Amino acid sequence: MQFDCVGFGLCASDYLCLLPEYPALDQKTELIAFAKNGGGPVPTAMVTLARLGARSAFIGKVGDDAEGRYIIDELQKEGVDTGGVRIDPESATPQAFIWIDNPSGKKTIALNRTGISAFKATELNERLICSGRILHLDGREVEPSLLAAECARKAGRTVVMDVGSLRPRIESLLSMVDYPVVSENFVLQYFGRIDHAQAAEKLLQFGCSAAVVTCGNRGCFGATKSGIIFQPAFDVNVVDTTGAGDVFHGAFIYGLLQKWELASTLRFASAVAALKCTQLGGRTGIPNLEGVESFLNTHN
Amino acid sequence: MQFDCVGFGLCASDYLCLLPEYPALDQKTELIAFAKNGGGPVPTAMVTLARLGARSAFIGKVGDDAEGRYIIDELQKEGVDTGGVRIDPESATPQAFIWIDNPSGKKTIALNRTGISAFKATELNERLICSGRILHLDGREVEPSLLAAECARKAGRTVVMDVGSLRPRIESLLSMVDYPVVSENFVLQYFGRIDHAQAAEKLLQFGCSAAVVTCGNRGCFGATKSGIIFQPAFDVNVVDTTGAGDVFHGAFIYGLLQKWELASTLRFASAVAALKCTQLGGRTGIPNLEGVESFLNTHN
Numbered sequence: 001m002q003f004d005c006v007g008f009g010l011c012a013s014d015y016l017c018l019l020p021e022y023p024a025l026d027q028k029t030e031l032i033a034f035a036k037n038g039g040g041p042v043p044t045a046m047v048t049l050a051r052l053g054a055r056s057a058f059i060g061k062v063g064d065d066a067e068g069r070y071i072i073d074e075l076q077k078e079g080v081d082t083g084g085v086r087i088d089p090e091s092a093t094p095q096a097f098i099w100i101d102n103p104s105g106k107k108t109i110a111l112n113r114t115g116i117s118a119f120k121a122t123e124l125n126e127r128l129i130c131s132g133r134i135l136h137l138d139g140r141e142v143e144p145s146l147l148a149a150e151c152a153r154k155a156g157r158t159v160v161m162d163v164g165s166l167r168p169r170i171e172s173l174l175s176m177v178d179y180p181v182v183s184e185n186f187v188l189q190y191f192g193r194i195d196h197a198q199a200a201e202k203l204l205q206f207g208c209s210a211a212v213v214t215c216g217n218r219g220c221f222g223a224t225k226s227g228i229i230f231q232p233a234f235d236v237n238v239v240d241t242t243g244a245g246d247v248f249h250g251a252f253i254y255g256l257l258q259k260w261e262l263a264s265t266l267r268f269a270s271a272v273a274a275l276k277c278t279q280l281g282g283r284t285g286i287p288n289l290e291g292v293e294s295f296l297n298t299h300n
Numbered sequence: 301m302q303f304d305c306v307g308f309g310l311c312a313s314d315y316l317c318l319l320p321e322y323p324a325l326d327q328k329t330e331l332i333a334f335a336k337n338g339g340g341p342v343p344t345a346m347v348t349l350a351r352l353g354a355r356s357a358f359i360g361k362v363g364d365d366a367e368g369r370y371i372i373d374e375l376q377k378e379g380v381d382t383g384g385v386r387i388d389p390e391s392a393t394p395q396a397f398i399w400i401d402n403p404s405g406k407k408t409i410a411l412n413r414t415g416i417s418a419f420k421a422t423e424l425n426e427r428l429i430c431s432g433r434i435l436h437l438d439g440r441e442v443e444p445s446l447l448a449a450e451c452a453r454k455a456g457r458t459v460v461m462d463v464g465s466l467r468p469r470i471e472s473l474l475s476m477v478d479y480p481v482v483s484e485n486f487v488l489q490y491f492g493r494i495d496h497a498q499a500a501e502k503l504l505q506f507g508c509s510a511a512v513v514t515c516g517n518r519g520c521f522g523a524t525k526s527g528i529i530f531q532p533a534f535d536v537n538v539v540d541t542t543g544a545g546d547v548f549h550g551a552f553i554y555g556l557l558q559k560w561e562l563a564s565t566l567r568f569a570s571a572v573a574a575l576k577c578t579q580l581g582g583r584t585g586i587p588n589l590e591g592v593e594s595f596l597n598t599h600n
Contacts, residue, residue, distance in 0.1 A: 015315065017397055017410045025322040026406045034395070034412040066366075095334070097317055097397055099410060106326045110317045110399060112334045 004054040004257050006132035008148050009042030010140050011060045012094035013067045018280050022101040035281040038074035039096050041138045041162050041246040044282050048250025050079045051286045059084035067093035084128045091115040098242050105238035119144035130155040137161045139173050149176035162249045174206040181212040181249050197221045197228045210262055222262045231266040234274035243282025248273040271296050302431040304354040304557050308448050309342030309438035311360045312394035313367045318580050322401040337581040338374035339396050341438045341462050341546040344582050348550025350379045351586045359384035367393035384428045391415040398542050405538035419444040430455040437461045439473050449476035462549045474506040481512040481549050497521045497528045510562055522562045531566040534574035543582025548573040571596050
């Protein structure tokens, strides 16, 4: 197999502003620090896999502009294959403006989605979609995501999906996914105010192998037919939570690739996500394998 | 005289995000519209003068980077002279991230000041400082601003200063300025909760010819020894108030250059600032002379 994981989803360039305090409307404030990073849930998961030593590829769309070239360059520097990145000459590359509150590390994201066109069915390269052991999706473009999942499943690939919020035809998507990793925000939107452990269990009804609910700095719940696991978040000095979920997904996929038990995978993914949060930017703090192992050896 | 006005101050590139509503912390939102503009109080005032047909020049510092080149290009496209822009090889160009609430047009600015170095006394070119009939300052770099004002006054030039907030040695600065144009924020910081008309009058004590207090969408007060004038703001469809003050200062200087009465100058400057607010960006909506005149002819 050419890749360990192929990811398909939205990409953007991130403008990260660390602020002394999240400001109210009609204020002026000065940044503590600034960073520009390539961003987007799936590309950041692919970068995580590359840092950990796995072979990853990204399929997505950028505009024919400096931001698009920046995104591709950043992925290539990380060793993520970008052969599947299409350039849309008609529109600009999406940008995410992120204001991070210090010291909580909580952030608000203003996304400039631009008019970038959705992937057409004819633009999806089946061979490329199936060229990894795992396919990772963000499900933001419903039709091409369904097509990609269907094609990967037919070819015997494992499908992972990051579900950050409620999307159209979510049931169809979930029924094509082996490992949904959903946010607490999605749980609230889909199930209402239910227990997160219960939500993880309910997701199994879609036929997946395991389901995970991530709950930010509280930790995550994983459900399989054998039961529920809770993994608390590691206590680190948080600077910026941007991309913490995306990095968790990448590290979770790394655990799947190693065929680890769910408990070990969740512990590993939590550690990688925690380390990411100690630096400004969605990608700056992503550790390599040695970095995670050394962290895990000193944290029980 | 080579120029009608020379301006010295901070410059930045503006990233303008028009949002459906100013978001709380820990939210995700999508932009209604995005614009990138050259920014900074003095450069935007110089662009205003250029659009109105006056000859203006900007003195300031940028980093040796793409943002710095962008700022210089934007000024040159407008016809603003950039011979006095120095490039600091040691640091990055400042950036302003601006989130605008729709439909109020109110905004919050997060400034990435970077470590860009202050102008040294030896870097100020006296000949250039005195090469305009008027010198416009933002007073943000106290020492070089004082030096520039002193040198301009000695050469018989008129000095205008935009005072957005309280600065060190403000009294020394104010005593060198012919026309201080101060914000209501400065009034609050310096005088406390006093009447804005009274604040304008008190500023005359520093020896200036006239003093102006701007009060956002309520209007402005101008004081001379002959008395106080109030100019209400024009009622327009506000999209974005970014740079409204800066544009007001540029148009105010235009009135000084024409030797108009204070009342006419304030009415003109209010109209130019109001027109600016009808479009996204600190500079996009700045009208030319014909545009202001046609607006004034239809608004009493």
